[in-house]
Amino acid sequence: MPNLVQLVNPGGEAKGGYNVAARPLNSLTGKRIGLRTDSAWRSFDFLACRLQELLSKEYPASEVVVFRNTHTTGGRGVGSDASAEFRAFARTIDVAILGLCA
Numbered sequence: 001m002p003n004l005v006q007l008v009n010p011g012g013e014a015k016g017g018y019n020v021a022a023r024p025l026n027s028l029t030g031k032r033i034g035l036r037t038d039s040a041w042r043s044f045d046f047l048a049c050r051l052q053e054l055l056s057k058e059y060p061a062s063e064v065v066v067f068r069n070t071h072t073t074g075g076r077g078v079g080s081d082a083s084a085e086f087r088a089f090a091r092t093i094d095v096a097i098l099g100l101c102a
Helices: 043-058 084-090
Strands: 032-038 063-069 095-098
Touching: 032 043, 032 084, 043 063, 063 084
Parallel strands: 032 063, 032 095
Antiparallel strands: none
């Protein structure tokens, strides 16, 4: 059967629900907003910079802060956000905007 083609769904199937880490915020006003950037995904830096500008303008009573993960090596878990540095950062913010692979 050399002419047989098998199609595979790369998205897979959900095996149940998902966990909600926290309730959604009613507003970003007065909140500390954290942006997480990564040296492995530099194109997100442009978006994070623009988000910082827009959020600061739209919610002037809020504070926008950036955490830059500099320990990324490409291996899952190695230098990941499970690091003590990121956990410490996460405790100081009300909401986070994370890029791909966060």
